[in-house]
Amino acid sequence: xxxxxxxETLTQWCEARGLPKRPVLTLTQLWYLAVTWYANxxxxxxxxxxxxxxxxxxxxxxxxxxxxxxxxxxxxxxx
Amino acid sequence: MDxxxxxxxxxxxxxxxxxxxxxxxxxxxxxxxSPEEVEAAFKQxxxxxxxxxxxxxxxxxxxxxxxxxxxxxxxxxxxxxxYYANCVWDALGIAAALHADAIIEAxxxxxxxxxxxxxxxxxxxxxxxxxxxxxxxxxxxxxxxYT
Numbered sequence: 001x002x003x004x005x006x007x008e009t010l011t012q013w014c015e016a017r018g019l020p021k022r023p024v025l026t027l028t029q030l031w032y033l034a035v036t037w038y039a040n041x042x043x044x045x046x047x048x049x050x051x052x053x054x055x056x057x058x059x060x061x062x063x064x065x066x067x068x069x070x071x072x073x074x075x076x077x078x079x
Numbered sequence: 080m081d082x083x084x085x086x087x088x089x090x091x092x093x094x095x096x097x098x099x100x101x102x103x104x105x106x107x108x109x110x111x112x113s114p115e116e117v118e119a120a121f122k123q124x125x126x127x128x129x130x131x132x133x134x135x136x137x138x139x140x141x142x143x144x145x146x147x148x149x150x151x152x153x154x155x156x157x158x159x160x161x162y163y164a165n166c167v168w169d170a171l172g173i174a175a176a177l178h179a180d181a182i183i184e185a186x187x188x189x190x191x192x193x194x195x196x197x198x199x200x201x202x203x204x205x206x207x208x209x210x211x212x213x214x215x216x217x218x219x220x221x222x223x224x225y226t
Contacts, residue, residue: 001212002188003167010211013189025210027196031203034171038145041176042091044084048128054216070216 001025022067029061085110086120087129090143095177098160100140100148114138128220145172154184167196167210174198 004010007024014021025033036057040046049057051070058068066072080088089109093101103114103121110117118137124130133139133148140148142165147153153164155173157180164170167185174181183196188211197204 001166001168001210001214003185003194004189004209004211005187005192005194006207007209009187009189010209013211016189019213021211022215023212025212027203027206027208027210030168030210031171031175031198034145034168035175037168038172038176039178041145041172042088042095044080044088046087046129058216067212067215070219072215072217 023063025063029063032061033057082110082112082116083120083123083127086117087124090130090140091146091176094143094146094162098162100143100146102140103138145169145176152186156182156184170196171198171203 002010002013004013010021010024013019037049054070055068058064086106089106090101093099093105093109101109103117106117107114118132121130121132121137121140125132129144130140131142131144133141142148145164145168147163147165147169149163151163151165153167153170155162155164155170157173157177162173164173164183167183170181170183170185174183178201179198180200181198183198185194185196186192187194194206194208196206196208
């Protein structure tokens, strides 16, 4: 994922590469993901969330649908 | 504690303390074992998506998320140390993992204009920015270095 100063520079980035604009997160949403993924990373019990747990975590901050589904089928053949 | 977990902890503790990812020889010395045993653990940790060995050199670590084993455009300053993160998610993740305030040096993905993010008292300091995910979740680890 990439950081942009504004929607405007993101749009320029997509247009320059002929890529579709896909989901955009706020800093607050990304901080939630950072804490959920990494707050216990330096401990014995740390592990990456399972695909089911990932789906639940994303849903908690409003990230739903096939794009955020770690088990989605439709993207396997997509570019 | 199993051996893979001991290797994982040594990697993360080493990076947190020194800012540098250890080699398999460094970990082997610390754990009184062989580099070959440690590299086997690197493979296991990679399968658990906790580690990415350096492509073409299994003795080195490219990513121990949120930390990067190589310089990146995301530098994270915590107290008197500077770490490299793999992406903006991981840049925030370093502050989360270390439970510390942080200043993140980054840049706009299109213009390259420098940007600073800050984590203070367990929260990001509000700033105008957007984070764009170009790759769907199911494909993140197909090419994690790109993601």
